[in-house]
Amino acid sequence: MKANHECIVSLAHVTKYFGQSRPVSLWKREHSRIYALNDVSFVLRRGEFAAYAGPNGAGKSTTFKLLAGLLRAQQGQVKIFGADPCVKRIEVMRRTGVLFGNRNELWWDHPVRASFEWKKAVWDIPDDVYLSNVSRLKELLDLEPLWNTFSRELSLGQRMRADLALTLLHSPELVLLDEPTLGLDVLAKRRMIDFLKLANQELGVTLMVTSHDMDDLAEMANRLLLINRGRLAFDGSYDALLRMTGDHRLVRLTTSAESPVPEGLTLVDRSGDRFTYRYDGTKIPSPHLFTLLAGIPGIRDIQMEPENIETVIAGLYRKWFSEGEADYSSKG
């Protein structure tokens, strides 16, 4: 769905740190601060589908907790629908759906149906909205076979589907999903991704998703926010990220030649007579590449493809770590 200008989520210079204390002797403790977020600002507009990614410990879950009103920032402003989620928790939660992939909102000892009935009562969902949403979610997420199954008996994929449906039951305008594809198999993940795209495009839900699976995020979201050590390291489209990191592409050759390494290409893998090279598409345009490859004798096959986003971002993470960015921890 095309985003309009209405601001749904806004973080302005948000800083969140946690205190940590370690014993240094029997009587003394050393206090320090761990900065989970450090002066982070961004805005999410209605209809956007944003991916929020970063290495472990980067501050993703803390951001989600701040957005869901489960944490309060030390500095800066967090606003959802123009209100502080800690102060206007009830109003914000009526319009927001939150799903933590490692948690479960379903009632464990009850059939799936009971969790939906529970949510209807707690969220005060009108009968007509409830019936229409249940029927749509059942169809889209194939919940009918699970409807009377006890939540404890569901597989992980089934549980995530039911949990996601429960998150969307009250027609939230904003949905925060923390690792919704965690542990899902290929098919379950595919269904989840398709459904989230549909929810964004057809139901108009504004979505913010975290995941470590960058390919999933690239497929779902049209905007990427990368966070590293509590700071927003990138905010833009995937194309913009590729432009920033270099338009890395792969070319695979099957050839009888012995270890050919054309100029400007980096050999990244060799398996028998198959050679995989990486090159920067901005530096070596395709006509030039063909000229380089034409110089290699005995080529039987050529395959070209863009480097997948996961590899690009893994490279970025590696770069961040190797650069040894300033440690944001400071002694308190």
Next chain:
Amino acid sequence: MADKIQSVLRLLRLYARMDLNWVLQDFKAALIVVCAEIINNLTAVSGILLLAVRFGGAGGLNTDEILLMLGFFEFADGLCYMLFGGFNVLHISRRIGRGQVDHMLIQPRPLIVQLLTEGFMPVSGSGGFLIGILLTMLAWTRLHLEVTLLRLSLLLLYTLCHTLLTLGQSFLFGSAAFRTPVASEELSSLILDLNSQLGRFPLFGLPRWLIGLLCTVLPVGLLAYLPSLALLGRLTGIVLALPVCIAAAFALASACCFRAGMRHYLQYSCNRYKGMGHRS
């Protein structure tokens, strides 16, 4: 206000239905659970009751008076368990320590409404309450106590005090789990166990300072002993108000501590940076 009460009643109905559904899912298993609870409650009262039967009374009360005290304890404690026993509302330190406060915060309901309703289990949690009613009625009949408005009012008032004292202590001490989640996770259970073990004993004959302590700071004497003396007409004057005052003090203190704990939680919810806070 009327809206809030209506919404509380609606939620109580919801949780009652969920409890009933849970029982009906496997009626045999649920029956076993309820029977086990009844046996457990009978066992809990039998020790002191057998002592009273053997020695013709205990702690300044005769056997029937002991029966009344035990009946009142089971009745009030059973009611408290029936209202707040579900989903660890009564054992609040478990919910805090296990990081389940997040689940509450994402619901569009005031926390107080959630805490007042989520624990309601009128079917599966009614064992102690039923035993309490039976024992109280039996003792009441054997003691030929008149059913007067004053006596019934005292019964209701002290039942409310019992509930406030139990919840108050659980929330007061359980709020420590906001700061040391794992270390304090079972604090509420310890407090409830202490109440359950000491609350059934008559205090007469103990040193005055100890009775004072057990009726104020550690108010196990207010759970059944003092109320049963009041029901028997042995207390007069200001002492009658003691359970009310102490219950109100505990309720107030627990509300303050819980609110402070919530503020702390919103600041430092993450367990991993806390001493004794990481769950491996």
